[in-house]
Amino acid sequence: xxxxxxxxxxxxMRRAGFGATSDDLDALDGLDYDRIVDDLVDPPDTSWMGDxxxxxxxxxxxxMISGFAPGEYWLYRMVTTKAPLIEKATxxxxxxxxxxxxxxxxxxxxxxxxDMFRRNGLGRLDDLLVELSKDPAMIVWLDNxxxxxxxINENYGRELLELFSMGVGNYSEDxxxxxxxxxxxxxxxxxxxxxxxxxxxxxxxxxxIAWHFEFKEEDHDNGEKTFLGETGNFxxxxxxxIVCRQEATARFISRHMYSFxxxxxxxxxxxxxxxxxxxxxxxxxxxxxxxxxHSIKEMLRTLFKSxxxxxxxxxxxxxxSPAELTAGVLRLSGHLDRPRRDMVVHGMRVQYxxxxxxxxxxxxxxxxxxxWVETGNLVERVNFASEQLGDTNMPGVASMVSRIVDxxxxxxxxxxxxxxxxxEIELAEDTSDSLKEALSGxxxxxxxxxxxxxxxxxxxxxxxx
Amino acid sequence: xxxTRPTQVxxxxxxxxxxxxxxxxxxxxxxMSFAPNGRIYVLNRSIEARASGQGMRVTxxxxxxxxxxxxxxxGTGRGEFMWPSAIAVGLDGKVFVADEHLQxxxxxxxxxxxxxxxxxxxxxxxELDTPSGIAIDGEGNLLVSDTYNHRIQVFTSEGEFxxxxxxxxxxxxxxxxxxxxSIGPDSNIYVADWGNDRVSIFTQDGEFVDSFGDSGTGxxxxxxxxxxVADGNGNIYVCDWGxxxxxxxxxxxxxxxxxxxxxTVSPWAQxxxxxxxxxxxxxxxxxxxxxxxxxxxxxxxHIVSAHIEKYFWAPMALAISPDNRLYVTESNRHRIQxxxxxx
Numbered sequence: 122x123x124x125x126x127x128x129x130x131x132x133x134m135r136r137a138g139f140g141a142t143s144d145d146l147d148a149l150d151g152l153d154y155d156r157i158v159d160d161l162v163d164p165p166d167t168s169w170m171g172d173x174x175x176x177x178x179x180x181x182x183x184x185m186i187s188g189f190a191p192g193e194y195w196l197y198r199m200v201t202t203k204a205p206l207i208e209k210a211t212x213x214x215x216x217x218x219x220x221x222x223x224x225x226x227x228x229x230x231x232x233x234x235x236d237m238f239r240r241n242g243l244g245r246l247d248d249l250l251v252e253l254s255k256d257p258a259m260i261v262w263l264d265n266x267x268x269x270x271x272x273i274n275e276n277y278g279r280e281l282l283e284l285f286s287m288g289v290g291n292y293s294e295d296x297x298x299x300x301x302x303x304x305x306x307x308x309x310x311x312x313x314x315x316x317x318x319x320x321x322x323x324x325x326x327x328x329x330i331a332w333h334f335e336f337k338e339e340d341h342d343n344g345e346k347t348f349l350g351e352t353g354n355f356x357x358x359x360x361x362x363i364v365c366r367q368e369a370t371a372r373f374i375s376r377h378m379y380s381f382x383x384x385x386x387x388x389x390x391x392x393x394x395x396x397x398x399x400x401x402x403x404x405x406x407x408x409x410x411x412x413x414x415h416s417i418k419e420m421l422r423t424l425f426k427s428x429x430x431x432x433x434x435x436x437x438x439x440x441x442s443p444a445e446l447t448a449g450v451l452r453l454s455g456h457l458d459r460p461r462r463d464m465v466v467h468g469m470r471v472q473y474x475x476x477x478x479x480x481x482x483x484x485x486x487x488x489x490x491x492x493w494v495e496t497g498n499l500v501e502r503v504n505f506a507s508e509q510l511g512d513t514n515m516p517g518v519a520s521m522v523s524r525i526v527d528x529x530x531x532x533x534x535x536x537x538x539x540x541x542x543x544x545e546i547e548l549a550e551d552t553s554d555s556l557k558e559a560l561s562g563x564x565x566x567x568x569x570x571x572x573x574x575x576x577x578x579x580x581x582x583x584x585x586x
Numbered sequence: 587x588x589x590t591r592p593t594q595v596x597x598x599x600x601x602x603x604x605x606x607x608x609x610x611x612x613x614x615x616x617x618m619s620f621a622p623n624g625r626i627y628v629l630n631r632s633i634e635a636r637a638s639g640q641g642m643r644v645t646x647x648x649x650x651x652x653x654x655x656x657x658x659x660x661g662t663g664r665g666e667f668m669w670p671s672a673i674a675v676g677l678d679g680k681v682f683v684a685d686e687h688l689q690x691x692x693x694x695x696x697x698x699x700x701x702x703x704x705x706x707x708x709x710x711x712x713e714l715d716t717p718s719g720i721a722i723d724g725e726g727n728l729l730v731s732d733t734y735n736h737r738i739q740v741f742t743s744e745g746e747f748x749x750x751x752x753x754x755x756x757x758x759x760x761x762x763x764x765x766x767x768s769i770g771p772d773s774n775i776y777v778a779d780w781g782n783d784r785v786s787i788f789t790q791d792g793e794f795v796d797s798f799g800d801s802g803t804g805x806x807x808x809x810x811x812x813x814x815v816a817d818g819n820g821n822i823y824v825c826d827w828g829x830x831x832x833x834x835x836x837x838x839x840x841x842x843x844x845x846x847x848x849x850t851v852s853p854w855a856q857x858x859x860x861x862x863x864x865x866x867x868x869x870x871x872x873x874x875x876x877x878x879x880x881x882x883x884x885x886x887x888h889i890v891s892a893h894i895e896k897y898f899w900a901p902m903a904l905a906i907s908p909d910n911r912l913y914v915t916e917s918n919r920h921r922i923q924x925x926x927x928x929x
Contacts, residue, residue, distance in 0.1 A: 184917065184918035313868050313871060314865075314868040327921055330892070333879045386613065397737060462669055
């Protein structure tokens with residue numbers, strides 16, 4: 122087993138990214154922990170496989186005509202990026218600002234929204250929420266194209282406060298109405314034609330036409346509004362600015378962040394009724410938000426450097442989401458060393474595990490944590506991980522197996538070496554004992570090493586991070 | 587490379603096709619070829635089939651918007667497609683289709699009946715790793731862009747290996763993931779050297795002749811070119827895929843013209859809009875050529891083309907018709923823009 126520092130870095134890479142290979146950890150050995158965190162939040166290299174290579178072979182991921190392509194394209198980025206926190210933060214925001222295909226019916230605009238999270242996901246919350254309010258997919262998802270001066274549609278105003286920033290109990294129904302008034306006239310260009318095509322799932326005559334934000338001044342209610350105790354001729358920008366100044370917003374985002382990056386919290390709907398797992402940790406994040414001018418990056422820097430994050434008490438306390446599990450396994454297996462048609466299959470496996478990216482079950486997003494694990498999708502999760510990591514045709518697996526066998530590892534050392542190769546995975550004692558017992562017979566050779574990798578991938582511990 | 591003053595060499599004329607998986611139209615078309623019988627064979631990659639594989643086929647039509655039907659289907663069996671990548675019709679009317687996932691070349695009759703297929707995965711002589719472009723020479727041999735082997739291979743129509751040329755690199759005569767290729771009126775072989783952002787020209791024997799272009803978005807520069815064809819007037823047309831445009835060069839590589847595309851509504855599309863009155867009316871009230879959209883990166887031509895329908899979006903293949911028109915096949919817009927060649 123590697124040093125405590127190596128295991129801590131492995132923990133960091135599982136949470137801030139999608140896990141680290143043994144080679145990744147070797148490369149980080151010479152850096153101190155805080156420097157590794159700093160490089161994650163301010164990545165010096167954001168390269169990945171690249172748009173051109175993906176689009177050359179996956180024409181569907183170029184035109185995004187279907188609801189499958191955006192998620193598959195995103196999976197490529199998760200698996201091949203050198204800046205994993207950007208993708209992880211993007212996944213974090215997608216879970217909160219969940220927007221889905223069945224109503225938008227436009228893969229390209231959903232993918233553009235994910236790009237927007239990529240650009241703004243580590244910046245100031247104010248900027249992110251303004252961009253979210255202008256995001257064409259969000260506008261249609263929450264009906265803001267029907268929010269008119271003199272005839273408001275409250276849907277976006279309500280969700281902005283309830284699900285995207287403050288949480289129930291921190292605003293009134295009047296605040297919702299006033300927020301909705303401020304967002305009147307925030308719509309998409311060519312509204313009638315684009316919404317009609319969306320309603321009909323029309324890709325005629327020439328494929329999807331991407332949507333763009335349009336402010337219709339003549340449809341904007343420029344009158345005086347009173348919102349969260351402040352009065353003025355507010356527009357959407359003003360509403361976001363006021364929202365982001367609220368401590369309730371800092372607490373709401375902090376709890377989401379804790380749940381996603383540290384340890385599972387219950388679904389948002391239960392928050393008013395369930396105590397915080399770690400109130401001191403939330404306060405630390407709230408303070409970072411307020412001191413850092415609402416910077417998400419500074420919150421995450423604080424989080425990853427905190428004692429509550431480094432604690433062994435929170436390791437393996439989160440159940441990996443299907444996207445996290447799949448991306449992590451594919452990083453280890455090395456299967457996506459080039460664009461491969463099998464991406465279609467990988468994308469479907471994520472769906473079978475219960476997470477169709479850009480198609481959440483509702484505006485609330487997915488219920489995460491233990492709810493990812495149900496009988497059917499647990500089988501899918503275990504089968505996927507063990508198939509990939511038990512296949513020596515995968516370049517990453519072949520490389521791991523060679524390193525293990527070439528080092529003439531003894532039977533007693535085999536399990537530990539395999540755990541190291543898989544990124545310093547730690548097993549519960551009973552799991553470890555069971556595996557050792559099951560692996561006691563036969564010589565240590567390529568087949569045996571492969572079998573151990575496959576069995577580790579099937580353990581309860583591997584499903585967590 | 588010598589830059590010369592822009593000249594109008596081509597002029598937009600009209601558009602062929604529309605988006606459909608079934609019947610009269612195309613779905614993510616990625617290549618086309620003219621046949622001796624006057625018909626046009628359009629290869630449709632379609633979406634990456636998960637079950638039915640609908641739309642993955644060859645559409646047969648002509649330049650006068652006549653639709654003759656289709657052939658081919660999704661699958662891993664003989665004569666079936668997974669990632670169909672290129673199409674070429676021989677002088678005898680036989681239709682050759684490459685599949686860059688299944689590593690094979692399929693042969694169909696002009697009526698679409700499957701005849702045979704050949705191809706072996708690998709990197710040795712005569713083996714293929716991702717065949718992404720095909721052309722047929724005057725002797726009926728097939729020239730194949732062997733993408734990940736970074737070379738061009740020549741086979742007889744029955745699949746017997748003849749010769750190979752090119753290897754991975756950036757030097758003269760070297761290639762980096764070549765995509766499509768064509769044979770010019772000078773009998774030279776024109777290759778879209780995708781990874782090197784240039785086009786390279788070889789003799790029939792594989793001797794390097796010249797190369798044009800470098801990386802960039804300026805005139806005479808390319809970003810991942812997908813195809814290149816030459817006409818009898820000394821013009822070279824480059825499908826500048828990564829820049830979402832087509833450029834025209836002179837025979838020395840000098841810049842002559844570029845176009846971003848200017849599609850209008852094709853007869854097939856107009857028929858759809860006439861029948862679907864509500865959608866046609868809503869379209870007539872929309873402004874699809876807005877030039878004031880605020881893009882996160884206005885230099886990202888892929889995003890701009892996603893918003894402006896008349897522009898090329900994923901142009902992937904070029905062909906010159908017997909009546910001297912340039913056909914530009916666009917995958918993401920499911921159509922072919924046709925340009926008259928003026929000089």
